[in-house]
Amino acid sequence: MTTPTGGTSAAGGHDLTVLLVDDHAMFRTGVRSELGSAVRIVAEAGDVDEAIAAVETYRPDVVLLDVHLPGGGGAEVLRRVATRHPETKFLALSVSDAAEDVIGVIRAGARGYVTKNITGDELIDAIRRVAGGDAVFSPRLAGFVLDAFAGTIEVAQVDSDLDRLTEREREVMRLIARGYAYKEVAKELFISVKTVETHVSSVLRKLQLSSRHELTRWANDRRLI
Known part of the structure; x- marks a missing residue:
């Protein structure tokens, strides 16, 4: 688990706290750069156990959660902490847009799912919307969720x-x-x-x-x- 060295609340009252979970350090660096001062990244984690420990320690407003993580994947993180910390919202951020990945983390408790080709501004908007209680999906992914609940995807x-x-x-x-x-x-x-x-x-x-x-x-x- 990595704790940021210089994160501060953004000017203008943007004080949403975010935990960034991804097993690629270079990608985490890129996301941090894209988010800038719009949110406050309180910690980073690279696997399931680190993510769970960081949620317990920092109680962030939003967890940006990769689907494929060492130790069991994003769904395992959700299964182990989502019900204990309902105040924390989870937004999946993944390279995968496969139906079973989307549906798996949503069933486990994520409030949204966006893919890694999202722009920085779109990601900031998604974080804020999830923190406010909205469900947020990249456009084509919403259909997977609807299909799953309709029973058309096995x-x-x-x-x-x-x-x-x-x-x-x-x-x-x-x-x-x-x-x-x-x-x-x-x-x-x-x-x-x-x-x-x-x-x-x-x-x-x-x-x-x-x-x-x-x-x-x-x-x-x-x-x-």
Whole structure:
């Protein structure tokens, strides 16, 4: 868990406190820069246990929560602390826009879900709206939630299929299935090209697929891209 060294309340009375949870330090730095002085980041965390400890210590107004975290993922954080601290609101911020990720964290207690291509101004607005009690979603993600409650997405089956993959393999799988080159995946996830190649080989082996084309079709059939 990292405690900020220079965070202060913004001028003009913007005193919302935020806990930033993501396992990539470079991404956390980028988010901190985008948020500027609009909110006060009280701490950062890089895994499930750090996130839970930070919620207990700082009781932030809003937790910006990555879906894929070491130690069980964002949903595990929500399961362990959301009901104990109803005053803290959780906003998922993830590279993933897959249906089962969105629905999983919303069912666990998140008030919103936005993807990492959001602009700084949009993220500030989302934080303020979630803190005020609104439910906030990136435009296409709201449909997933509606579909889930309508029963048109079989989330349990999707989860069963994905159980074979680690969280990092799921991230790599979705990006590859969308047509990203290995170098693009490496840049997006802050990992090396060699690591991407290793994850792709593992995904294909675990899912018993033989090519990127088959992987794309597999992911599309399950509405993961």
